[in-house]
Amino acid sequence: MLSDKETTHISKFLSLVLRHKPETIGITLNENGWTSVALLLEKMNHEGKVIDLDILKFIVETNTKKRFAFNEDFSQIRASQGHSLNIELGYEPKQPPALLFHGTAVQNVAAILEHGLIKGKRHHVHLSTSTDTAKNVGSRYGKPVLLDIQAGQMHKDGYKFFISENNVWLTDNVPAHYITVIED
Structure with missing residues (x-):
């Protein structure tokens, strides 16, 4: 092969x-x-x-x-997700777990804690149920930092979540007050 x-x-x-x-x-x-x-x-x-x-x-x-x-x-x-093009993947809203995780590089943390997670050019912010997956994502950009996302509370507060075919949780944005840095 x-x-x-x-x-x-x-x-x-x-x-x-x-x-x-x-x-x-x-x-x-x-x-x-x-x-x-x-x-x-x-x-x-x-x-x-x-x-x-x-x-x-x-x-x-x-x-x-x-x-x-x-x-x-x-x-x-x-x-399955991650498009920067105008695509409608057809995912239905789902109730997320109480906690989801996002990995980023240390240099992004201050901006995230001020402005939240923003989808940028993509359709959604990508979140994971696994700290290992989040850490791997964050390590692509430098020293990884894990973020704890209060997804259950966000859902209660009216935010929509979707899950892709490959089990990545998607949402439009994550306001800063739902985010906590997980200390090593």
Whole structure:
């Protein structure tokens, strides 16, 4: 199959085209973020990223963050969350657990405690039920800091939460008063 390095490279490329810039290879996403697997493979191969359906299935199945999903007959693919494009993923509001977690880098903490978590160019703020996952996310940007999010109270106060196909909790924003820094 592929080396870990090749798998990571293709996964990052899929994130680019399925979450942010489908025009990079000349594909389009429908209103729910889906695109044709056949077209994706054709365009990727044309760009020198030579893969077939079996390799694509392997990447989707083994992606540690479960970022991608197929439809039932494997004819369509999309990213599960994290889009910077105007996509309606069709997730229904859900009641979150009392606590969720967010990982960030130490240099972001002061701004977060002042302004809260803001989705920025993405559709939602991403939260986790796992401190390990949150810490891994935070470590991508420097020394990680874990934030405790009072999701249950937010929900009671009228904030909506959604859960993606890969179990990432999503919300529009997290005001600062629902956030506590978890000290090591």
